[in-house]
Every structure is written in C-alpha cells, then in structure tokens.
Amino acid sequence: MSRSEQLFERAVTCIPGGVNSPVRAFRSVGLNPKFISRADGAYIYDVDGNRYTDYVGSWGPMILGHNNQEVREAVIRAAENGLSFGAATEAEVEMAELICSLVPSIEMVRMVNSGTEAVMSAIRAARGYTGRDKIIKFEGCYHGHSDALLVKAGSGVMTAGVPDSAGVTAGCTKDTLSAVFNDLESVENLFRENDGKIAALIIEPVAANMGVIEPEEGFLQKLRELCTDNGTVLIFDEVITGFRLQTDGAQGYYGIRPDLTTFGKIIGGGMPVGAYGGKREIMECVSPVGNVYQAGTLSGNPMAMAAGLAELRILRDNPSIYGHINSLGDLLRRSLRDLFEKYGKNYQVTGTGSLCCVFFTGTRVTGYGTAKTSDTEEFSRYFRYMIEHGIYLAPSQFEAVFLSNAHTKEDIAEMLNVVEGYLKEAATRP
Template identity: 65%
Template sequence: MTRSEDLFNRAKRVLPGGVNSPVRAYQSVGGCPRFIKKAEGTYVYDEEGKRYLDYIGSWGPMILGHNHPEIQQAVVEAAQRGLSFGTATEIEVKMGELLCSLVPCFDMVRMVNSGTEAVMSSIRAARGFTGRDKIIKFEGCYHGHFDALLVKAGSGVMTAGIPDSSGVPKGCAMDTLTAVYNDIDSVRKLFEENPGQIAALIIEPVAANMGVVLPREGFLKELRDICTENGTLLIFDEVITGFRLGLTGAQGTYGVMPDLATFGKIIGGGMPVGCYGGKREIMEMIAPLGSVYQAGTLSGNPVAMAAGLTQLKYLYDHPEIYTGLEEKGTKLYEAMKEIAEKAGLTCRLNHISSLGSIFFTGEEVCDYTSAKTSDTKAFANYFLAMLKGGVHLAPSQFEAMFLSDAHSEEVIQQTLKVFAEVVEKGEIYE
C-alpha cells in the first residue's frame, strides 16, 4: 500500500469522501488521489516523493508558479508580526488602492475570504441597490457553493453528476433564472418574462467550470447593453479570469465594463481570500455606510494580504509575464491539437492565454449542453495515462488546465512528449 492509499483510507473515516473538496476524490476518473506533500515552481511532489508537472496550480492562483520566493518571504515576515488581528491594518488599504487602480470597474472594494463569499456578497449588494430579487446565471457556470447559484452549476457539481444540491430550500433558488451561455436570445427571453424584476446577471466572462468555453464575439457586449437597458447590474465572476488573462482581467481583455466583479484566491497568492467591488454608488450600500450587511473577522487577513499584494505588485512590475503566458498557451494547446489531429483522435481543445481544456467530443464546445457531450470515460483514461507519465491535471473533464510563469519551454516540451505517447497508444477510447 502506498502512502497516499493509506492516507486516503484514513481520510475516508473522518472526512466525507476522504476529502475536503469533492473533485479531489478522483471519483470521476478512478484510482487513489495523490496526496501532495510539497510544491516548487511547476512541480508538485506526492507523499511517495514522486514529482509531477503540475497544471492545477491550486486551481489557478499560482500564476507565478508554486512557492514563489518573494511571496514566501512576504508571508513569513507577515506571520512573524501576527497571524490575525481582527482590526484595520495598513496593508488592507494598500491592497484596496492597488485593486482599484487595476480593475476597470472598481471604485471601491471589500475584502472577503473566498470566491464563494465574494459572489454571495455581490448578489446581496445588487439586490440591495436595485430593490429587486431575481438574478440570472448561466448553465454550466459555477459561482461557488452559494445556495441561490447551485442551479445547473459547473465544476465539481458537473463532475459528480449532481445537477443541483440537496439541502438547498426551494425558496433560496426560486428567484434564480438560468440562461444558456453564448445564447443572447435566451437572455432576452428571461428579461421579457420578468420585466423590472431582475437585480443582477452574473457570468463567468470566460467560462472555466464546464471546461474552458470562450464567449462568442460580441456576446459580453450584448449582455452589457441588455443589463443597462433594464436597470440590471452586470456582475463578472473573475475568480478564474481575474489577473490571469491580464492585469485588467476579462473586462479589460474584452473591453466590457461590469457594474460589479468578484475575485478569488489569485489576489491572495493562493491563500484563502477573495473580494468584490464595483461602482461607488453600489459599494456605498455596504455596511457600515449602507443597509447591506456583510462582515468577516478574517476579511483582509494580514498574512493573506501580504501574499496577494506581493504577487499583484510582481505582476504589475513584470507585464511581460502575460505576453509569455499567451505564447506558452498557444504553443502548448495548439501543439496538443495538432498531435491529436494527426493521430485521428476525436476531441476539441478550447483555450485562451494560459487557460485550456480538452473535450473528447466531435462537437464545437460553446455551452453547457455541448460540454456535456464530452466522453468522460475517455477523459478518465486520458487523465490516468497522463498522471502515470508524470503530468498532474485536474481530475475532472470540466475543469481547466492552468499554465504559470514557471512553465518553461522544457516543461512544455516534456508535457507534449507525454501527451503524444498517450495519444499514440490509442487507449483513450477503449
């Protein structure tokens, strides 16, 4: 029995499914999850000491690679001053100033502790500001485990085959309307059926929780126009895209300004943190200025702020990182596509900058329905073969691959070598 197998058996006795987040359990791909002991640069090391090329990156925030020395040093120094104060600190102000200078829609920002909390709080702010109750989300977009948004959600919910979640009262989701990603007519229909009732429309501007699905040209701009016409707030969930597509996120990349935006652990260098922010008149509705209550003892935690501020400043000082990520992404994903095509492998590969996903289907993947046509058994075979070859991918068809600044040319070529070997063996489609 390996060390990971032993740990997993022990974990299953005390943790639901043996994990603290569902996708980690490997249920959709089979086998025993790897228990990771340490990480450095582009590599993770399991409890047996085996090294893997990592494309999870803690689900996105490790944009500089694992355990970046400057971030590590900032965390150590902050921890030496104290782990948590529950009071105001200078570093919160610095983080707020930096975020408001970088994120196009931010006049003001509130720090929280996760992407889920950021989304939950932004929805409450939108309802408080507009005086309306209904919200629109999109099939396959995941916005955390917030009751009102666990409706046709993506990510781990898709992986587990659970369309919704038990334990969510009908009343919590009765005001949630669901549209089809990339289908503007489905959005217009909801507005026509619910005139003057929709507080907010929330979207992953680049969907990355049903696999990576890009917005069709003009789609985000049309959403902006519809929301403006109807007095509805547009919320971009940038937990994945924020500071990954660029310093201005998807809103800068696509030139569309939302009213509110949410961010996650990337603003904490991978530590548990998130934020939401937007136009001043909306954010001034938040307590203690306004009537929308939201609070948190650990919000703006000084250690998390130190990690995040260091990472964001590093990205600001080195804009060439984003050029490099674009080049690396194109090189890796286009080469994978070419290898697959030459081998006659039935698949689609969607990507933008450092984000990418392979779908084992012959259809164009543009929404939730087409994403679900992917052969998950083929993905499981692919995942296990890549893992055996030393490449650590997300154990789910419906998650993204994440490149980092630490992924060198050598690492990319090694990944392509393993991919080519897996494809050539012909074991993906059994």
C-alpha cells in the same frame, strides 16, 4: 501500499470522501487522490516522493509558480507580527488601492475570505441597490456553493453528474433564472419575461468551470447593453480570470466594464481570500455605510493581504509574465490540435490566454449542453495515463489546465510527448 493510499484510508474515516473539497477527489477517474507534500515552481511532489509537472496550480492562484520566493518572504514577514488581529490594518488599504488602480471598473472594494463569499455578497449588494429579487446566471457557470447559485452549476457538480445539490430548498433558488452561455436569445427571453424584476446578471466572462469556453464575439457586449437597458447590475465573476488574462482581467481583455466584479485565487497568492467591488454607488450600499449587511472575522487578514500584495505587485511590474504564459497557452492549444489531427481524433481544444481544456468530443463546445457531450470515460483513461507519466491534471473533464510563469517550453514539449504516448496506446485498443 503507498503513503498516499494509507493517508486516504485514514482520511475517509474522518473526512467526507476523504477530501475537504470534492474537486480534489479522484473518484470520477477511478483513482484515489495523491497526497501532496510540497511544491516548487512548476512541480509538485507527493508523500511518496513522486514528482509531477503541475497544471492545476492550486486551481489558479499559482500564476507565478509554486513557492515564489517574494510571496513566501512577504508572508513570513507578516507572520512575525501576528497571524490575525480582527482589526483594520495598513495592508488592507494598500490592497484596496492596488486593486482599484489596476481594474478601472473598481471604485471601491471589500475583502472577504473566498470566491463563494465574494459572489454571495456581490449579489446581495446588487439586490439591495436595485430593490429587486431575481438574478440571471448561466448553465455550467460555477459561482461557489451558496444555495441560490447551485442551479445547473459547473465544476465538481458536473463531474458528479448532479445538476443541483441536495439540501438546497426550492425557496433558495426560486429567484435564480438560468440562461444558456453564448445564447443571447435565452437571455433576452428572461429579461422580457421578468421585466423590471432582475437585480443582477452574473457570468464568468470566460467560462472556466465547465471546461474552458470563450464568449463568442459580441456576446459580452450585448449582455452589457441588456443590463444597462434594464437597470440590471452586471456582475463579472473573475475569481479565475481576474489578474490571469492580464492585470485588469477578462473585462480588460474583452473591453467590457461590469458594474461589480468578484475576485479570488490570484489576489491571495495561495492564501484563502476573496473580494468584490465595483461602482461606488453600489458599494456604498454595503454596511457600515449602507444597509446591505456583510461581515467576516478574518476578512482582509494580514497573511492573505501580504501574499496577495506581493503577487499582484509582481504581475503589475512585470507585464512580460503575461506574454510568457499566454504564448505558452497558444503553443499548447495549437500543438494539441495538431496532435489530435495527426492521430485522426476530432477532439476539441478550447481556451484563451493561459487557460486550456481538451474535450473528448467531435462537437464544437460553446456551452453547458455541448460540454456534456464529452466522453468522460475517455477523459478518465487520459487522466490516468497522464498522471502515471508525471503530468498532474485536475481529475475532472470540466476543469481547466492552468499555466504559470514557472512553466517552460520544455515542460510543454514533455506534456505533448506524454499526450502522444497516450494517443499511440489508444490506437491499439479494440
């Protein structure tokens, strides 16, 4: 029995499902998880000594690659002065100034500890600012696991086949309205039916938790207009896309200015972190200035600030990084499409920038409904073949492939060779 299997046997006796986040479970692909011991650059290593080319990147934060020397050394220096103070630090100010300088829509920002916390707090601020209760979210967009947002959510909830979560009461979700991604009419109907009642509309500008689905042309622009016309706060959830597509995120990439934005992942360089920010008049509703309460003992802790500052400064000072990872994304998506066509497969390859996804369906994927047409049994076979041949993917059809600055064209060529091997094997199945 491998060490990973031994560790999993121990884990299931004291951790629900043997994992501390359901997206780490391999149950939906018919395996048990690999236990990782270390990572460097584009590669991760499990406790049995196996090396994998990693296309998860800790679910997005490792945009520079694993174990980046500058980020690691920044954390070590911070640790030498103490792990947490529960008090204001200079690094918090530097982080806020840096985020505000990089993202034009951010006039003030508050650090928190996770993307879930950032979204929960941004919605509370929007409600406090508008004096309204209702919010609009989109089917298949995942905004963390707070009660009001586990309504037709994406990510691990889709893999589990459960549209909502047990333990979430009807009262928690009564003010949550669901629209269809890339369907303007569904949004317009909700505004019309709830005139003057909608505090906020929240969206992943690139949906990256039901696979990767781009907004169709004009969709985000129209949402901006609808929110402006209805006095509704437009919130971009950029926990995944923030600082990934470019330094000002998806909002810069698509030319949209939201009222509030939530961040996570990359701004912590691998440490637990989140943030929300935007218009000064909204953020000044947050305590201790305003009456929207939000607090956190470890918010802006020196370890996360050190890692995040190092990572963001590298991205700011080296714009060629985006050219590299986005070109790799273009190469991967184009080459996958060519391979599938070669083998007579009408699979859908989606994504933008350094994000990519393969859907095992012939249906064009534009939202939650069409994403669910993907053959998840075929994905499971694909996943098992890939990991057996050294390619580490997220163990779910509905997650993204993340590319990093440590990946090379040679890594992409290796992955494509493995994909072709899978297609050849699949061709022999009855």
